[in-house]
Amino acid sequence: MxxxxxxxxxxxxxxxxxxxxxxxxxxxxxxxxxxxxxxxxxxxxxxxxxxxxxxxxxxxxxxxxxxxxxxxxxxxxxxxxxxxxxxSLADSCPLSEFKEFIKQYPYHLIVSYINTSVEIKVLTDIVVTSGNACKIIESFPKNVKLIFAPDRNLGNYINSITGRDMIIWNGACHVHEQFSLEKILNLKQKYPNALVLAHPECKSAILKIADYIASTAGLLNYVSQSKRNKFIVATESGILHKMKMINPDKFFIPAPPNDSTCACNECSFxxxxxxxxxxxxxxxxxxxxxxDRETIKKAAEPINKMLKLSDKLGL
The missing domain is CATH 3.40.50.10800 (NadA-like)
Structure with missing residues (x-):
């Protein structure tokens, strides 16, 4: 070797x-x-x-x-x-089931999180990421009806921020679903000066106690700008490497999962x-x-719409 x-x-x-x-x-x-x-x-x-x-x-x-x-x-x-x-999130939205789902809402614009397969993107009107989703959704007129897939936690979070009433597909990320509210609250007692940072793919109970909610890049930027030096981080633990590299004098605690027998704050995939x-x-x-070329052509349209709109909105 x-x-x-x-x-x-x-x-x-x-x-x-x-x-x-x-x-x-x-x-x-x-x-x-x-x-x-x-x-x-x-x-x-x-x-x-x-x-x-x-x-x-x-x-x-x-x-x-x-x-x-x-x-x-x-x-x-x-x-x-x-x-x-x-x-796990992309796989939670199978093509055949999603096709049947969207047939129930024929006059809705389809918004897909980037965490979807190429086949789902082909059916999508615009793609979003956790970093630009709220701003892109807010840019649509209020009378536009929306379907959001696949993450229910991110979809519900977007609804709460934007005041929209998107129809949401029932998918989730296996990592962000597993964070333990009880264990995070225990960590808060142990480290009372630590801020709780959370990715919007987390369950609503975790988001309610979070001091700051953002995408991975958003959390990284927040940590770098914050004057605080202790953080409990509720997202995949790989982000801690970059956080520590940029902020060597700050202390980062990975949020623990419900199951203490597995490293569920790591994405096995x-x-x-x-x-x-x-x-x-x-x-x-x-x-x-x-x-194939035809699939690439169709899937590129909603992604390029996102990139152009993100540039226009300064995201």
Missing amino acids: INNLSLIQSICDLKRKKNAIILSHYYQNNSIQEIADYVGDSLALARLASQTNADVIILCGVHFMAETAKILSPKKRVFIPDINARC MRLNTLEKLHNCLKYEEPEIII
Whole structure:
């Protein structure tokens, strides 16, 4: 087995040789974040994928993120280190069931969270991320009827902020569903000066006690600007690496899950990607994301609408 230093050197050599770019989500393990060319949330990765001059994109994240990169860069070759790195939230919205669902609401605009499969995006009018969802929803006239998929927690949060009454698909993220309200409150007693930070994919009970709610990038920015030095963080624990890197003098506590026997504050799918798999992905050029041209064309429309509107709104 190649040691980590040799593995890292080989990855860097292969990347240069193949004019490849490595994009990593904040929820990847530390070693992948450190070797990546860019680390970001879904919105940032989508923008980077659409703008890169690289010939090859290695998306270190989950399957829908790699699909999004391929949709936005159809002439590039796009790979993911582990093809089984799926997303529980995207998988909670099966195509056949969603088609039947939207038939019940024929005069509704379909808004999909970026955490969806390419097939769901084809049915979508506009895509949103957790970082821009509220502003994009607020930009629609009040009389426009909306369906939101797939995350019920994010959908309910958007409704509460915007005053809308979107029809919401009943999906959820297995990580954000598992945070324990009781254990977070116990941590608050132990660390009374700590602020609770939460991603809007968390259940409403967690959001009610949170001091600040935002996307992964939003939470990172808040921590960097805050004068406070202790934070209880209710999102996937991979974000803590970047938080600590940028704010070495601050103290971060991962919010605990209900089940103490599992690391439910880690996404098991995100953690399928490893340095060794990243190396093999670059070396052997597999597994590759393949999407037919017509599907790419249809799925690109709602994503590009989001990117253009986000730029217009300054998001």
